Amino acid sequence: MPDTPNAACHPQSIRDVVESGLCIGCGLCQALAPDRWRMTMTVEGRLRPAPLKPANPGADAEILRACPGAFVEASAGGTKSDMVWGSYTHMAEAWAGDADTRFRAATGGVLTALGAHLLRSGKAKFILHCAADPERPMRSKWMFSETPSQVVARAGSRYGPSDTLSGLEAALERQQPFGIIAKPCDATAVRARAKDDPRIDQHLVALLVMVCGGASDLGKSQALLDEYGLTEDELTVFRYRGFGNPGRTRLETKDGRAFEKTYQELWEDESGWRIQTRCKLCPDAIGEAADIAAADIWPGGTPTGEDAGLNGVIVRNDRGQALFDQAVAAGDLVPGKDHGPRDYDDFQPHQVAKKRSLAARLRGLAAAGHPVYRHAGLRLDDLDAANKDQEAGSEMRAGAGRFSEAMPEKTTVPDASDSAQE
Numbered sequence: 001m002p003d004t005p006n007a008a009c010h011p012q013s014i015r016d017v018v019e020s021g022l023c024i025g026c027g028l029c030q031a032l033a034p035d036r037w038r039m040t041m042t043v044e045g046r047l048r049p050a051p052l053k054p055a056n057p058g059a060d061a062e063i064l065r066a067c068p069g070a071f072v073e074a075s076a077g078g079t080k081s082d083m084v085w086g087s088y089t090h091m092a093e094a095w096a097g098d099a100d101t102r103f104r105a106a107t108g109g110v111l112t113a114l115g116a117h118l119l120r121s122g123k124a125k126f127i128l129h130c131a132a133d134p135e136r137p138m139r140s141k142w143m144f145s146e147t148p149s150q151v152v153a154r155a156g157s158r159y160g161p162s163d164t165l166s167g168l169e170a171a172l173e174r175q176q177p178f179g180i181i182a183k184p185c186d187a188t189a190v191r192a193r194a195k196d197d198p199r200i201d202q203h204l205v206a207l208l209v210m211v212c213g214g215a216s217d218l219g220k221s222q223a224l225l226d227e228y229g230l231t232e233d234e235l236t237v238f239r240y241r242g243f244g245n246p247g248r249t250r251l252e253t254k255d256g257r258a259f260e261k262t263y264q265e266l267w268e269d270e271s272g273w274r275i276q277t278r279c280k281l282c283p284d285a286i287g288e289a290a291d292i293a294a295a296d297i298w299p300g301g302t303p304t305g306e307d308a309g310l311n312g313v314i315v316r317n318d319r320g321q322a323l324f325d326q327a328v329a330a331g332d333l334v335p336g337k338d339h340g341p342r343d344y345d346d347f348q349p350h351q352v353a354k355k356r357s358l359a360a361r362l363r364g365l366a367a368a369g370h371p372v373y374r375h376a377g378l379r380l381d382d383l384d385a386a387n388k389d390q391e392a393g394s395e396m397r398a399g400a401g402r403f404s405e406a407m408p409e410k411t412t413v414p415d416a417s418d419s420a421q422e
């Protein structure tokens with residue numbers, strides 16, 4: 001049963017989702033209705049669905065049933081359960097068996113190693129995920145990787161907008177086993193969509209996510225270009241992290257210059273994070289709908305320097321456990337020590353605080369008459385810290401329009417998310 005604050009109203013259309021700041025730009029709109037929606041980069045640097053035709057709320061009902069701005073649900077396939085961290089079978093440290101993968105990847109390369117293992121073992125024919133757009137490397141683009149080396153080449157965290165699910169329909173049309181590596185919000189959309197589209201359970205063999213602190217809009221990346229006096233068309237490389245853990249943010253230009261910042265330098269000024277509204281209201285940034293979620297495990301939540309790259313892995317269900325065990329047996333993954341939920345409280349204090357504050361934030365939105373998503377199985381009411389400041393602050397910000405966004409104008413021009421299939 002949903003545990004949504006029932007006084008709230010919910011988005012009734014894609015327009016409601018976008019205008020309420022609840023769209024994360026996952027791309028599902030475009031995948032399900034490419035004749036009606038086109039993912040577009042807004043002037044604020046957010047990927048949003050722009051209408052190609054006059055609104056048709058009836059026809060968009062199937063998108064809304066899966067849209068992570070309208071509905072979020074945890075899956076409960078684990079053998080254990082924790083109030084904060086949800087349902088799971090196993091929590092452990094791990095890293096990629098291949099040293100190059102471990103080095104290149106965002107953290108210890110677990111997601112890449114699992115993707116490569118799926119391909120190498122024949123369990124999957126391709127992986128749907130995202131990587132730097134080769135033409136505009138500051139931006140991300142959905143990709144099909146069909147070989148382990150392609151998955152490795154596309155390792156790394158992309159901190160700007162990403163619309164991996166724009167590729168979902170093209171993936172299903174291939175009628176082959178495939179894996180997805182994406183964000184937790186993407187995973188909830190895929191699980192919800194599976195209720196309407198049986199091809200997902202038939203062909204999707206693994207749903208893998210990173211634990212997620214929030215996606216910045218493109219302005220965060222643009223600010224870096226501005227700082228170095230660069231323009232986007234000068235770039236050949238825009239890497240947010242990786243090549244070490246966490247590794248440096250690195251920009252390279254066509255004329256051979258390179259610019260670097262440490263992770264700490266990139267994120268030291270929180271006022272410049274430009275995290276999207278949906279992320280500030282995210283009820284599941286820890287991958288409760290995935291088979292496996294991979295995380296950073298720095299004590300206290302912040303790196304103090306470079307290290308060899310250790311992931312925390314939250315295995316969510318039997319399918320995830322089988323994949324984890326097979327990848328270890330094949331040498332694609334190296335397991336470290338076991339973890340428990342209280343270890344994660346230390347690794348991810350911001351996630352704990354967010355889970356505990358969400359019910360109050362949603363009450364604040366509801367009090368301001370601002371739409372909120374429906375949610376189920378995420379324990380938000382049980383975790384409610386009843387923080388009156390959070391509630392009042394959300395009500396005030398919603399009332400002042402600070403969570404609201406403009407809907408992109410009707411468009412006829414292909415923009416952000418044409419296929420990058422290999």
Ligand SMILES: Cc1cc2nc3c(=O)[nH]c(=O)nc-3n(C[C@H](O)[C@H](O)[C@H](O)COP(=O)(O)OP(=O)(O)OC[C@H]3O[C@@H](n4cnc5c(N)ncnc54)[C@H](O)[C@@H]3O)c2cc1C
Binds near residue numbers: 115154155158210212
């Ligand atoms: C926006 C963002 C915020 C994050 N915040 C946190 C946090 O608060 N706490 C934490 O523990 N970890 C966070 N991470 C996750 C962390 O950076 C690593 O991704 C995670 O530890 C997995 O590491 P890995 O070495 O296994 O990943 P890799 O092996 O490098 O694989 C990363 C995979 O993720 C995919 N990917 C990368 N960026 C995106 C994106 N934006 N959208 C969809 N798919 C993407 C890539 O296609 C690739 O397949 C965040 C990641 C992102 C992208």
Ligand code: SF4
Binds near residue numbers: 023025026028049070
């Ligand atoms: S979150 Fe995804 S499905 Fe929902 S409106 Fe945005 S792009 Fe469409």
Ligand code: SF4
Binds near residue numbers: 185186215280283284
């Ligand atoms: S914080 Fe939540 S909504 Fe934002 S990108 Fe991460 S999983 Fe998606």
